[in-house]
Amino acid sequence: MQAVILAAGESSRFWPLNYRHKSLMRIMGRSLIAYLIDDLRKAGIKDIIIVQSSKRDIEKELQDKSLKYVTQKSPIGTGDSLLAAEKFIKSDQFLALNAEDVKSQIKPLLASFKKSRNKLILFASRTKTPWLYGILKLEKNKVVEIVEKPKSGQEPSNLKNDNVFLLPKSFFGYLEKVPPHPFSLIQALNLYAKENTIEAMVVKGETSSLKFPWHVFSLLKSRTENLKSFKGKSVVIGKNVVILGPVFINQGTRIGANTVIHGPCYIGKNCQIGDSNVFRGPVNFEDNVKTGAFFEIKNSLVGQGTHFHSGYLADSLVGANCRVGGGFISANRRIDRKNIFSTVKKEKVDTDLTYFGAAIGNNTKIGVGVGVMPGVFIGSDSIVGPGSMVFENIPDNSIFYQKFKGIVKKKK
Numbered sequence: 001m002q003a004v005i006l007a008a009g010e011s012s013r014f015w016p017l018n019y020r021h022k023s024l025m026r027i028m029g030r031s032l033i034a035y036l037i038d039d040l041r042k043a044g045i046k047d048i049i050i051v052q053s054s055k056r057d058i059e060k061e062l063q064d065k066s067l068k069y070v071t072q073k074s075p076i077g078t079g080d081s082l083l084a085a086e087k088f089i090k091s092d093q094f095l096a097l098n099a100e101d102v103k104s105q106i107k108p109l110l111a112s113f114k115k116s117r118n119k120l121i122l123f124a125s126r127t128k129t130p131w132l133y134g135i136l137k138l139e140k141n142k143v144v145e146i147v148e149k150p151k152s153g154q155e156p157s158n159l160k161n162d163n164v165f166l167l168p169k170s171f172f173g174y175l176e177k178v179p180p181h182p183f184s185l186i187q188a189l190n191l192y193a194k195e196n197t198i199e200a201m202v203v204k205g206e207t208s209s210l211k212f213p214w215h216v217f218s219l220l221k222s223r224t225e226n227l228k229s230f231k232g233k234s235v236v237i238g239k240n241v242v243i244l245g246p247v248f249i250n251q252g253t254r255i256g257a258n259t260v261i262h263g264p265c266y267i268g269k270n271c272q273i274g275d276s277n278v279f280r281g282p283v284n285f286e287d288n289v290k291t292g293a294f295f296e297i298k299n300s301l302v303g304q305g306t307h308f309h310s311g312y313l314a315d316s317l318v319g320a321n322c323r324v325g326g327g328f329i330s331a332n333r334r335i336d337r338k339n340i341f342s343t344v345k346k347e348k349v350d351t352d353l354t355y356f357g358a359a360i361g362n363n364t365k366i367g368v369g370v371g372v373m374p375g376v377f378i379g380s381d382s383i384v385g386p387g388s389m390v391f392e393n394i395p396d397n398s399i400f401y402q403k404f405k406g407i408v409k410k411k412k
Contacts, residue, residue: 001110002047002091003040006163007033007058007099008072008081013344016361016379016396017213017317020057023099025216027223027284027301028248028266031061032210033099035223043110045095049088051081058099078163079175079184086172093119097164100210120171120192123164124200129352132211133160134186136200143198146186159202161186162209212344213359213377214351216317220301224264224282238275245281256293268304292326299355303362316357319380325368330357332374342375343393351375361396 011018017025023033033050040048049068052058059069070084082096122143124136130150137145137156146161174188181187192198209215229243232251241255245263249255253267256275265279268287277291280298289302292309300313303320311328318324332355334340340356341348358372361380369387372378377393384390385401394400 001045001093001095002049002089003045003095003097004049004051004082004085004089005033005036005097005099006051006078006081008051008053008075008084009078010053010075013211014213015344016359016377017216017319019319019362019380020055020061021053021099022210024057024061026286026303027220028227029250029268029286032219033058034062036097036099037062037064037067040095045110049085050099051084076180077182077184079178079188080180082185083172083175089169089172091169093166093168095165096167098210100163119166119168120189120196121166121199121201122189123162123203124159125162125203126158127160128158129350130155130158130160132349133209135160138200141200143189143200144193145190148183148186159200162203212342212349212351213317214342214353214356216301217299217315217353220282220284220299224266224284227264227266229263232269247281250287286320300357309368314357315353315355317359319360319362319364321362322360322364322366324366325370325386327369328366329371331371332357334374340375342377358390 007021007023011022014022024031037048049070050058051070051072053075054071054073056071068088072081072084127133131152132149134146134148135150135155135157136143136159137147147156171192174192177191178184178187189198227246227248229246230248232249234252235249236254238255238257240258242260247261247263248266250267250269252270255273256277258275259273259277261279262281264281265283267285268289270288271285272290274291274293274295276294278296282299283297284301286302286304288305290307294310295308297313300316302318305321306318308324308328309326311326313330314332316330337354340351340353342351356375358376358378360378363380364378364382366384367386370384372390376390378384378390379394379396379398381396382394382398384394387404388400388402390400
């Protein structure tokens with residue numbers, strides 16, 4: 001069995017965390033695509049082809065010469081991305097999938113492939129938000145069409161296409177009939193369905209995807225659920241530190257006095273955690289993260305080299321090398337406790353979450369006393385001035401501040 005991992009897209013819906021391909025986001029010191037490759041190999045698939053963008057950032061990150069790399073010249077859709085790998089396909093059937101977290105799916109998927117007589121099988125799962133995905137239209141368990149992002153109330157089912165396929169080599173002929181387009185793969189599948197049988201294998205529960213930034217939370221939970229406690233060399237633990245549950249502390253890290261850590265938590269190399277911090281897992285700190293005294297964090301992922309002073313970070317995603325001043329607050333719930341909406345590519349999207357803080361890109365600097373409302377994104381290389389309350393997204397390479405009028409009066 002061969003596998004093709006499609007990782008050439010721009011990840012535009014993943015902003016502000018799309019400074020590299022979304023599959024290169026790190027959890028516990030490793031990229032998501034590295035975990036996927038491990039899962040494929042454990043399932044017995046050794047011949048792996050990766051389709052990447054012209055940046056070749058996947059190849060540079062992995063540095064694995066046993067993999068085959070193909071470059072898609074321009075990001076014109078997953079269909080064109082798959083066509084780029086055609087020259088490497090030798091077997092009659094092959095696995096094609098996005099660079100996402102499918103660790104729980106690989107073995108049952110391969111088992112179903114062996115039992116089925118159909119040449120094309122796709123993975124599907126039930127979803128509460130069908131308007132965000134390609135939704136299956138079925139007739140007697142046979143896929144007759146995939147409807148991309150149907151309007152609410154008009155969806156043909158609640159089964160979404162999980163972008164994990166067993167494809168026959170002959171499928172390339174259908175791809176070649178469809179003009180290059182962002183949805184050319186779906187169009188080719190619909191064309192195939194008119195002449196052949198497509199079987200849907202439905203898994204229990206809703207599977208993890210990686211379309212929007214908030215999808216990282218489910219991956220963070222799944223990757224840390226089997227975390228084992230570890231204490232690396234030269235780790236310094238201050239007085240009265242309380243560690244509850246699985247906590248991984250890598251070498252060179254210092255934990256300040258009176259800090260309480262509720263696992264699962266991963267703390268990378270050479271981190272400095274201030275006094276009287278509170279961690280409520282799952283929490284992921286990459287290498288060289290620093291916090292000051294009286295900092296609280298829950299259910300969040302922080303990129304390498306980011307520094308915080310005091311404050312509260314909850315249900316949030318923060319990129320690398322950010323600087324966050326004292327008194328920072330990420331609001332993570334609406335007052336009415338309803339679902340949080342985020343703006344993605346100028347469109348309001350229901351996250352289907354009632355807990356969601358902020359997503360912040362790389363190299364951004366935030367002044368003292370800043371608050372960020374739920375579901376707000378702050379771009380990379382930006383500056384947020386002190387005392388600001390951020391209600392709307394801030395683009396990359398921007399300066400945001402609020403004007404305040406200082407008034408001085410003599411006392412009567």
